[in-house]
Amino acid sequence: MSSNLTSRVLVPVGLALLLMWIAGYPLLMTLLEAFDWEAGPTLGYFAEFVERADEWQALWRTTWISVLSVVLSALIGVPLAFLFERAEFPGRQVLGALVALPVALPPLVGVIAFLFLYGESGLVARSLQGLGLDVSWSLQGAGAILLVHAYSMYVYFYLFVRSALARFDPTLLEASAVLGASRSRTFFTVILPLLRPALAGASLLVFMTSVASFSAPYIFGGGFRVMTTQIVTSKLNGDVEMARVEAVMLAILALVGLLILRRIDPGWRLRAGGRGVAARSQVRVGGVRRALLLAAGWLGALVLLLPHMTLILISLVPPNTWTVEAFPPILDLSNYGRLLSEAERLRPAVNSLWMAGVATLGALALGLFAARYAARLESPLGRLLEGLLAVPWAIPGTVFAISLATTFSVDRPLVGRVVLIGTPWLLPLAYLVRSLPITGRSCLAALRQLDPTLEEASAALGAGAWRRLTAVLLPILKPTLLAGAGLAFITTLGDFVTSIVLYTYETRPISIEVLSSLRLQEIGVAAAYGVLLMVLSAAVFLVWGRRTAL
Template sequence: MDLARPEVKRPAARRRGSAARRRGSAARLGLMALPVAFFAVFFAYPVAAIVARGLNIDGVWQFGRIGEVLARSDVRQVLWFTTWQALASTALTLLIALPGAYVFARFDFPGKQVLRAVVTVPFVLPTVVVGSAFLAVVGRGGLTDDLWGVRLDTTVWAILLAHVFFNYAVVVRTVGGLWSQLDPRQEEAARMLGASRFAAWRTVTLPALAPAVSAAALMVFLFTFTSFGVVQILGGPAFSTLEVEIYRQTAEIFDLSTAAVLTLIQFAAVGAILALHAWTVRRREAALRLVDAATTARRPRGAGQWTLLGSVVVTATVLLVLPLAVLVERSLGAAGLGYYRALTRDDGGVFLVAPIEAVGNSLRYALAATVIAVVIGGLAAVALTRRDAGRWVRGFDALLMLPLGVSAVTVGFGFLIALDEPPLDLRASWILVPLAQALVGVPFVVRTMLPVLRAVDSRLREAAAVLGASPWRAWREVDLPMVRRALLIAAGFAFAVSLGEFGATVFIARPDNPTLPVAVARLLGRPGDLNYGQAMALSTILMIVCAVALLLLERLRTDRTGEF
């Protein structure tokens, strides 16, 4: 008699499980609604508008232009250089930055918070400023030229080093964020069973880190694939990426049809890369055992660990701090604080306001963009948490990364062309700049939160659902405690990216409300030592503002009320 009772209960349990899965699917669709609408209106629509403007001439679609542009040898050469320099930059960045990710994840040492903030600062600096700083270090009359007679400007090595300078923080914070939460006892157990240190790391830790490493590599590749300012300043006329060529065809030659074709090529290439990334990551994802990051970091032990720490500090100093020091030195120059005092005066030549007001504008825009990016990206990351989602959901995961791979020039012009009529006439609205900045911030939020969310054991969510918890309560009770740290890392990245965004903002920021990167670029575009000195002073202010913001964010890591 008792043996029959489980047969009665099993259908009920299955019904409860099916109902829970249906509620989960409905909740996932609801979470995706806002991100889908946001990207459709503020990304797909403007980009489609600018491409249509270039290919639809007098009401006739000129699709033959695609074949004509692809047949040009100069275009094929640009596409080849764009691809291989992005691959080389990504490999070099991973090679140099992964030891730094390990040091920040596993070691506890004096000045760690300051150093973490310092390595993140380069990521937000405008490309024109970084290009000028590297030119002063490796160019004619630069540091290497004076000391050893070595010049790297107009060579690919200057481009690759500048790309590592930019993207070092992406690897350190994305990979290090997950690495610091991996339980080290799993690797220790493998060593107790006889595995060498390298074998234990290769078989236990590396597979767990694969999604984060892949996400970091993807972001680095997309940033270098669309590199503009660095290539234009350091590469000279000998090197040109797709982004540089799109800008040249749009702003200098005014050939919108060729620019539209190049945009489609860039779009297709990035889409293929994202599809490959989604497929490889999905095959490697697994539930991980995550612990409090504060319990995994300890002081270095032995000569080997202290040597590793020292090498990371030396690398960060030479590669990251030196160009920043050049900015500070040039902001002072022979005039002392004269360049900074000049920022408070309006000469009526470059802006309608004093250049110093760009600081407040950038902070307000960045805060608004961060809120938008965290909301949109957070909803998207939660919706994409389940690994058994359908193809269209996984496709949306890849599409979220497209703003990093589409030309910022195209997005900026698209905003001006598409968002100029009711009910979306936003050209005179202040929200236009944060919206453009948030487009770049959302992918960082998604890529930072998604590996951690997917690392949470799905059986915990299923158990909560079977016990009657709603999808919102299950997420709040199961996922949120594990992802608080990732959420704050994502917010920090979004804020930093918004501060330094230049490509799209330069077309939509009004003269009476410039951002810091726009102000720097306009000052650099004017001749004279005073304008150049003011540009370096504003760059130094941007660097300091970012460093202070990141230091405040780092202090949250020691707050016992929440993890970061």
């Protein structure tokens, strides 16, 4: 009976307290300090926020940029999903996988790839000038941010809608046709409503990502400030109080968006068709239409993959060799050589690797155990664990970074606050917390799908708790664990938004080095770092993509 008490109460309560300490408590501290709770609660900082027009402007910009990002991403992602899922043309499978790649690309890498391609002195501008066209433009402001968002976030719509279409029972369309509905009526009354869960899910993801987006506004925003850049600017200017208030406001915006968008989700999910369902219906067309589809597919994929290719190209350009030519005259591996041979340049890669490794392992262990109890306990405690695993997902990374910096800058162990700021441990902790939703929620989903009789069978065969975990659960969950860990690892490896608030010189990660290389006009080195991240991400994503069986 006492072991029952331990496993049903003590361990999950301990886990919940730990998760609350690292994922909930910092947010609470930030909220309290935004009101300057200890000196006597005051609305002074909020009053200042309300009075400043630039703050309101940033909040409003974040809102409409995010809404427009959802619309633009849907406009690209949904047609692509239909194209690749419903039409049959040569190269469909390879292109279909490639088109999904930007999802795994660290945002900062995507942003600089865009800069190198479409920027003022990017490949496109140079090519046009090389053709004798006198064109010049500036890739700045809201338009540039939206472009980058649409480019990197359409993937959510693409993946969600494509997977919904793949599960779509084609007999529904046949039924609709038999019942006399025209094709457009079928689309609006059958297909679209059935895609609602997918569209709702993708909208939510794009909105949340966009609200939290930092790299694009930071690089392309210029004077166009959104909330995330506003927070970091306040923090860097030493106005910590205002940074906290801004963080609270951004968190509120994210949560309001979350609540509104969740209402769009009808709550049900498309299941794979039942018995006797025909293979998925694909439109086989011939002649001109087939050629057009083929061209559209390849062209679309090319446009979407161009930034990646540009990044690879730029990484091969030795310093100071590309001046006025349309195309770089010399290509070699010298940037990679410098990256690997100079200790100071290698340092950020080593930093990122160990910090991401430690954070991923921690998030994996914590996420697995919390998910195990969340799946098993049908009590408020179980739901609390599940909620705590989701918190870091709902709160923008900048807000979390500010919160951790606030909480762990004071030495008061009795209230759970210790000084971690300035030590090498704060950034890995931040990475760990940010990775928890990825590892924890994938474990939770897998555990819920797991046949409970498998665990009962192992118990009936005499296996104790430890053997059930190591001989049954872990081997069966291995694909999920690896996928979750891989995704957490690459996300952390390329992290920029948390790092820029919390890094020290000793712990500076790859993203910070990319940024300083850019500032020093060492674009080749920056690109080489970017390619490094991209290759790692692509490798993990391709493994992950196959596991989740699109």
